[in-house]
Structures are given as structure tokens and as C-alpha cells.
Amino acid sequence: MKVISLFMVASMPIIKVLLITAIGLFLAFDTVDILGANARKHLNKVVFFVFNPALVGSNLGKTVTLESFLKLWFMPVNVLIAFLLGSALGWVLVKLTNAPKHLKGLIIGACSAGNLGNMIIIIIPAICKEKGSPFGAPDVCHTYGMAYASLSMALGAIFLWSYVYNIVRISSKDTTEIAAGDDESNGDASVEYIREPLLPSTDSSTMHSVDQIPLLSGIKDRFRKFSKMINLKSVLAPSTSGAIVGFAIGVIGPIRKLLIGNDAPLHVIEDTAYLLGEAAIPTTTLILGANLLRGLKGSGIQLRIVFGIVVVRYIFLPLFGILVIKGAIHFGLLPFDPLFQFVLLIQYAVPPAMNIGTITQLFGTGQSECSVIMLWTYALASVALTFWCTFFLWLVAS
Template sequence: MKIIELFIAAWIPVLKMLIVTGVGSFIALPSIGVLTEEARKNINAVVYFVLNPSLVTNNLSSTFTLKSVASTWFMPINILLTFIIGSAFGWIFNKISNVPSNLRGLIIGCCASGNLGVMLHIVIPATCKESGRPFGNPDSCTSQALAYASLSMGIGDMIFWSYVYNAVRLSMGFEEEKMKIIQQESSSPMSIEEGTTTTRENDSVWFDTKDSFSTNGEIIQETSGTNFSEPSTNSKVQSLMKMTKSLSERPAVIALRRLFTPSIFGAIIGLTFGVVSPFRRALVGENAPLRSLQGALSLLGDGAVPATTLIMGGNLVKGMSKTTSPLSNIKISAIVGVVIVRFLLLPLTGVCIIKGAIHFGILHPDPLYHFVLLVQYALPPAMNMGVIYQLFGVGESECSVIFFWAYALTLLLFPLWSAFFMWLAI
């Protein structure tokens, strides 16, 4: 197959994604005011808690069986390798380019984590439907592609919050002592207004809140219903409550809560229903007694990708506004470094790893599976990086600028790699 046909087959899905992203950016402009920051947070809550888990559960339960799970054992290892190798490249870049200390964590995180959620759910299934597709029947290809993308999302979330979050936190120097200082500072300037406790902006994350995190770069906060500032008649009970609150705010406990995201639970439930035959017969199929449940999951999951893409476009508006002024807060070399790692060094490394695994018979002969494994090395930075920097209250503008340029270059660089990966896979 001609390389130009493969490039068109890879380029059209990316163009579709960026058009929807552009719509999200347009309606998020201050002059339009449709997708405001508050609206993005509210939609994010729905996507995070409802749509993404439904998407993952439906795709995995309807496609994966015990045999297919056994044949995809290499995918978690491959995703972990993308994180480790990317962070190693980011660390090397920090050393050779003398990046400021406040940006080192940002560089490492952007180099380590790729967009394993939205990009794969849009690009891979859409590639199956293009005229130049090399993966056979479009229906079976699309179904399998969605299953691979859902599995990637679940695994990527787990590795991100267990590995990237802590790597970035340590590289930024956000140790437990500094977190305690932030908590103490944030709890002092409080005001009571209509029965609601508020704190300084950006500091409220640390005071009496229950944090939930979206896969698209927004922090969702729910104010805790317990008010620890009120005096208690029982000193022992008050001490126990304070100790419980203190333990719940320890970095290790917070990181553990983030590790088990709704998408992770969706992946566990989906794989359970797909692998266990009685559960599968009850949920999947035209005669399944619970087929209405699967239909509902399918309807909810279908809304995850467009909603997520619109929000991603809205989040990039911050980077667009920063590019209109001189890049005083971030060096151009930092942007170039992230682009080189994510769109040159990592894809080349991925080709070596996957071709080596094929050569030694580690991977089963499935061109679509090989293509997905290769694509995981050529994705732009994960939007979850914005969550970390909103959490820490530093580096948000620099993160937005890097995201803007990385996703702008995705329109050209990602299709080139995708076409090359398809040529290798077939």
C-alpha cells in the first residue's frame, strides 16, 4: 500500500479530533462564554464519574474474553515502558539544558505521560473506517480498537497516578513538610458567607475538601460535609477526628485514592464481565437478560469522547492566550525538548521495542494490536498533567503553553508516525 494512502488514513481522524478541539476552544473564548471554566468543571465531573467508566466497561465487557486478555498481556508492560523511557528522556533533557527547577517536574511529566484516553478512542477506531485502512473489516476492527483503547485508558490512569504524579511531586520538591505548610497557610484566611467556608483561590484544594480528578485537566472539588473547626464537647472524639483528617491528607493516602479512579473500576468491571462466562452471557448478546444495561452503558459511553474533546479544546485556550505575549515564563527550548521527546525519541524507541518483540515471538500476529502498541509511543502529553499543576498551584500557565504547541504540532507529526506505524504493522 502506498505511503500517501496510509498518511491520509492516519491524518483524517486526527483532523476530525482537532476540529472538535477547535470548536471547544472557540466556545470557551471569553467573548463567546459558552464553555466557561465553571462549565468545564461541571462537564468534567460527568465525564469523569459517569461517561468514561461507562465507555471502558462497555467496550471491555463486549470485546474481551479470557483468551483475548491472555493475548494482550504485553500491553501493560508496553505502556509502563512508555512512561519510564519518557521520564528518563525528560530527566536527561533537564540535565543538559539547565531547565529551571520549577519547570523540571513539568518537563518530566509531559515527556513521560501520553494521552492514552481521548487520542486512542478517536484515532484508532476512525482509522479502521478510512478507505485506506489496512486492518480488514471495519466493524470488527472498530470494536477491537475500542477495546484496546479502553484497556489503555485504564492502565494509563493507574500508572499516571502511581508513577508520574509522585515523580513530578518529588522533582518539584513538594515533600510532605511543604504540603503541611500549604495546608496551614490555606486554612488561616477564611471567611464565612451564607454558611459556606471559603479560602484563598488555589489554596482551597488543601483545606477541608475531597479531591476528585478528571482525565482532562480540571480539578473537581466537593466541600466536605464535616466542619472540624467547631468545638466538640468530647475532646477524645475531637482528637480522633483531627487525627483521621490528618491521615486522610497525607500524600500517600491522597495518591492511593487517586490511583483507583472511576475508569480503573470500569476496567475491572468490564474485564470481569467479559472474562467470566456466566456474567458475559447475562450482559452481552442479543438474548442476554441484561442487554438493556449494556445498551445504557453504550449510550453513556458514546458521549465520553466528544465531551472530553470539547473540554480539551477549552483547556487549551489558556495556552493560546499565553502565546499572544512573549514567553517570559517558559523557555522555547523547554517546548522544543518536550516535542522532540514525544514526537521523535519515544516513537523511535517504540519501533525498536515492538519490532524486537515481534522478532522474538513475544507478540501474537495481529497488525491492529501492533499498531496500537506503536501509537502509544507517539501521543501528545496527557491532559492530566494540568491536574497536577492545578493541584500544586504553580506552573499552570507554562503547562498550558506546552500543551498548546504540542497539540498544534500533533496535526502534522502524529499522522506521519501513524502512517509509518501502519506500514510497519501490515
């Protein structure tokens, strides 16, 4: 395919993201106040608990079988490599910029955790629909592309809440801001529905009764410590649960026959989940734009830190990603599937995960700095993602 044609295919989904993001930003202005703090709080709940798990579960259930499940084994490895590379580059950036202690976790998190869900779920269907796409028939491309993107979203949620969450938590212990974060949510409603399940309180009366059975008490104490250490409830977030259900439906034959296909007795359940999932993409993009408003107000973060994160996410990580995927192809670890390879490459080029902002709010540290980072990384994503999508399309199509 010609480079100009590839560029047009790659730029269309990015332009769509920018337009919807701009609408979300406009709706968040004080003079409009449609997507104010309270509105974002409630809309975030709907997306978090309903739209995202429905999107992940319905797409995986329709496309995943036992054979395809075995084919997708490299994606978790790829996401892990991306997180580890980003963490190493983030650590180097912290050392080079002599960043403040309370920002170390934020910087490493922003470098390691990409938006592996919403951005890819927006990009893939748009590319599949574009004339000249190298991925074949639009309907087939959309079906399998959404399955890959949904798995990417689930994996991103697992790594974010088990890995980045704990990096920010450890970094926050060295600052006095975490004490304030325990007492107030800074007026941001998105923290409220996460704080309670993430940091459950301990009932002393229950502990007293359990102590009467030493063995049971010891096991429960160890499990509680382990759960707090890895933030187990966050790992099993709704998107992750949706992925587990989707895999179960796709892999287990009898369940698949009941739910999947027009002739399935209970296909209305799958159709309903798919319909709900379709709302996740535009809603999340609107929220993304509304959340950028805080970044417009600025903060005291050093410009070189923001610049460093941009360089890591949009230059170094994509280059390392090409080496990883090309190496995997060379050693026969990946099937000949250009669409799958494209999704794996995109995982290295997306902007930071938006939920990093929620994590910083949870611990009361680096919130305004995070908004500035998100503002600039997502603003520059229009240029960076268009370039890398064009290059990746040429790479997998050649």
C-alpha cells in the same frame, strides 16, 4: 498499500480531532463563553465520573474474554516501558535546559505520560472506518480496536495518578508555590472535585478512638501512609474502576451471559453504558480545545524546554517504541495482530496527557507553563501523529 493511501487513512482522524478541538477553543472565548471555566468544571465531572468509565467498561466487557485477556498481557508492560523511557528522556532534558526546580516534575511528567486514552480512542475508530484500512472489516476492527483503546485509557490513568502525580508532588515540595496551592484552587473548578478525595483530612477524634486498639491503629496508620504515598484513591479513578468492571464482565462467564449480547436478559444495561460511553470522545475533545485557551496567553517558560518536550514526545519516543515492538515481535512476545501492534506503537507517539494540567493545578505549581506546553504539543500533534500513523500503518501492514 500505497503510501499516499496510508497517509489519507492516517490523516482523517487527526483532521477530525483538530476540527472538534477548534470548536472547543472557539466556545471558550470570552465573547462566546459557552465553555468557560465553570462550564468546563461541570462537563469535566460528567466525563470523569460517567462518560469515561462507561466507555472503558462497556468496550472491555464486550470484547474481553479469558483468552483475549491473556493475549493483552504485553500492553501494561509496553505502557510501563513508555513511561520509563519518557522519564529518562525528561530527566536528561531537565539537566540540559537547567530547568527551574518547580518545573522539573512537570517536564518529566509531560515527557513520560502520553494521552493513552482519548487520542487513541478517537484515532482507532476513525481509521477502522476509512476505506483502505489494513485492519479488515470495519465492524470487527472497531470492536477490537475500542477494546485495546479502552484498556490503554485505563492503564494510562493508573500510571498517571500513581507515577506522574508523585513526581510532580515531590518536585513541588522544593518550591514555595505548593503552600499557595493548598489554600486556593486558582479559580479552576476542575481541581475542586479532585482535591477532596485526593488529600483527605484526618479526623482527630477518630484517631483518638482508634489509638485504644494499638494493633488496629498501627495497621490503619501504615495503610494511610501507604495510600497517601501512592495516591491510592486516584489510582482507583472511575476509568480504572470501569476497566475492572469490564474485565470482570468479560472474563466471568455467567455475568457475561447476563449482560452481553442481544439475547442477554440484562443487555439493556450494557447498551446504556455503551450509549453513555459514546459521548466521551466528542465531549473530551471539546474540553481539550477549551483548555488550550490559557496557553494562548503565554507564560514565562523557556522556548527550549517546550521544544525539548516536543522532540522527546514526537521523535525519540516513537523511535524507541519501534525498537521495543519490533524486539517483542522478534522474541515471540506479541501475537500476529496488526491492530494490536498498531495501538502499542501509537502509545509512544501521542501528545502529553491532559490530566497533567489538573495535577499541576492541584499543587499550585507550573500551571501557566503547562498550558503553553499543551498548546504547542497538541498543535504540532496534527503533523506528528499523521506522520507516525502513516508510518506505523505501513509497518504493521508490510
